[in-house]
Amino acid sequence: MREALAGLTVRGRAFLAAGVTAVVCAIVLDQSALTRVGVLVLVLPLLTAWVVGRNRYRLALVRTVTPQLVAAGQPARVSLALSNEGRSPNGVLLLEDHVPYVLGTRPRFVVEGIGSGWRQSVSYQVRSDVRGRFEIGPMSVRVTDPFGLVELGRTFRTTVPLIVTPRTVALPQIPLGGAWTGSGDNRPRAFATGSAEDVTVREYRQGDDLRRVHWRSSARLGELMVRREEQPWQSRATLVLDNRLQAHRGQGIASSLEAAVSAAASIAVHLSHRGFAVRLVTALGEDPASNAWHLRDTDLNTGPLLEALAVVQAIQQPHLDTGWLAEGAHGGLTVAVFGGLGATDLPVLRRMQHQAGSALAIALDVDAWLGAPAGEGATRALGQQGWRAVPLGPRDRLDAVWQELGHTSSHSSRGATRPASEATA
Numbered sequence: 001m002r003e004a005l006a007g008l009t010v011r012g013r014a015f016l017a018a019g020v021t022a023v024v025c026a027i028v029l030d031q032s033a034l035t036r037v038g039v040l041v042l043v044l045p046l047l048t049a050w051v052v053g054r055n056r057y058r059l060a061l062v063r064t065v066t067p068q069l070v071a072a073g074q075p076a077r078v079s080l081a082l083s084n085e086g087r088s089p090n091g092v093l094l095l096e097d098h099v100p101y102v103l104g105t106r107p108r109f110v111v112e113g114i115g116s117g118w119r120q121s122v123s124y125q126v127r128s129d130v131r132g133r134f135e136i137g138p139m140s141v142r143v144t145d146p147f148g149l150v151e152l153g154r155t156f157r158t159t160v161p162l163i164v165t166p167r168t169v170a171l172p173q174i175p176l177g178g179a180w181t182g183s184g185d186n187r188p189r190a191f192a193t194g195s196a197e198d199v200t201v202r203e204y205r206q207g208d209d210l211r212r213v214h215w216r217s218s219a220r221l222g223e224l225m226v227r228r229e230e231q232p233w234q235s236r237a238t239l240v241l242d243n244r245l246q247a248h249r250g251q252g253i254a255s256s257l258e259a260a261v262s263a264a265a266s267i268a269v270h271l272s273h274r275g276f277a278v279r280l281v282t283a284l285g286e287d288p289a290s291n292a293w294h295l296r297d298t299d300l301n302t303g304p305l306l307e308a309l310a311v312v313q314a315i316q317q318p319h320l321d322t323g324w325l326a327e328g329a330h331g332g333l334t335v336a337v338f339g340g341l342g343a344t345d346l347p348v349l350r351r352m353q354h355q356a357g358s359a360l361a362i363a364l365d366v367d368a369w370l371g372a373p374a375g376e377g378a379t380r381a382l383g384q385q386g387w388r389a390v391p392l393g394p395r396d397r398l399d400a401v402w403q404e405l406g407h408t409s410s411h412s413s414r415g416a417t418r419p420a421s422e423a424t425a
Helices: 002-006 010-029 032-054 198-202 217-223 254-271 304-310 341-357 367-372 377-384 398-412
Strands: 060-065 069-071 074-084 092-097 108-111 119-127 133-137 139-144 153-154 159-164 178-183 201-203 225-227 233-241 278-284 333-338 358-364 386-392
Touching: 002 069, 010 032, 032 198, 060 139, 060 159, 069 139, 069 304, 074 092, 133 304, 159 304, 159 367, 198 333, 217 225, 254 358, 254 367, 254 398, 333 341, 341 377, 358 377, 358 398, 377 386, 386 398
Parallel strands: 069 159, 233 278, 233 333, 333 358, 358 386
Antiparallel strands: 060 074, 074 119, 092 108, 092 139, 133 159, 139 153, 178 233, 201 225
16 A cells, blocks of 8 residues: 555645645535545545555566567567466556667557456567667556556566677678688598598597497407598688777767678678688687687578677777687688778787788778778788788778779789689688
C-alpha cells in the first residue's frame, strides 16, 4: 500500500487535495452534501492505490534481435515476447524499451486486457549509422489504473547486445602474393629414407578413427599406424590497422579513422571470401578474438573479424606494437591500412615488410581530412621500405583505390619471375 501511495500520479494527488479541501470546506460551511462529494473524491485514489498495490502481477519477457550482427546503415528488428505468468489480471501496461540514442527513439507500447495466461508479441526496428556494440534494454514497465490515478514502475534487468559492423565495399579481384600453408595432416615432408607408403601414414593418436588404421604399415613397424587426412591448403593473411590517435584526423563518422576501419573491414571480407585465413593486428598488437588462422572454413567466419573491427577505437599510443612480429616470421600476405606515419615508424615498417611474403598497404592522406592539399608522404615512405602502397583520400572510392593497388602490384612484379606461391584474390 505504501508503494502504491508513492505511485500516485499528479491526477491522483490532485484528487486527494480536492477531497481534503472539500471535506474541510463542508465542515466549515456545514454542508453535508459537499461532505459526501469530498469523501468520494478522497476515497477514490486511495481505493485505486489499494487495488493496484494488491495486484501482484508476474510478467515474463523474452527479447531477441535479428540479426545480432548488422552492418552500419542496415536495420535490425527487435522482437519482444511478453507473457503473464500470474493468475490475477492486470491493468493497463505502459512499456518502454531502453535503447541507445544512436539506434533511434525509445519505443513505447500500451497493452491492456491482460488476463491469466496472456501472451503477446511486439516488435520494432532499430538502425545505426555508427559502428559499435550496443546494449538494448532493459525494459521499463508501468502499471496504471483506468482512471490514471496510480502508476507503478518495474524494470526488467535483461539486455541483448547488438553489434553494428563497419560499412564494407565489394572489392575487385587483384593479384595478391602469399605463402600457402597446409591445414591438414598431409603436409609436404622430406624423408631421407623410406618408401612412399611412409609419407601417407602416421602413428596412431588417441581419438583417431580405427577405420583409418593402415594394417600393412602397422604390421611392418610393430605399432598402429593410420592414414593421413587429406585437407585443403589455405593461405594466410595479416591485416594491420593503424588506430593510433596521432595518426588520424577528423571527428566522428567523417574522421580518417572511420575510413580506415571501413577499408580494413572491406579487405577482411574480401580476403576471407577468397580463402585466406585472416588475422587482425592493431596498434596494440594481435587481436586473439579475431584470429582466423585456426579456422578451416574462413569464408563462413568473417564474423569475429567484423566484431573486432566494430569496437576498434583510437588509442593514445605513439608507436605501433611489434610483439606479434617477435613470434617469428610467418610469411604470407600482409595488407595494412595506415594513417599518418612518422620517422619513428620506419623501422617497424621495414620489419613488417621483411617478414611478409607480400606487403601491400593503403595509406590514408590524413591531412586531406582537414582540407589541406593532398600529399603522398606516407605512400612515399612505404615505397622506400619495400611496400606496394597507394594513397586514399576522403573523396576516393575504395574499390578504385584497391584496383589501383592491384596495378601497382602487377607493375612491381613485371620482369620478375612470378613465385609459385602467388595467388589471385
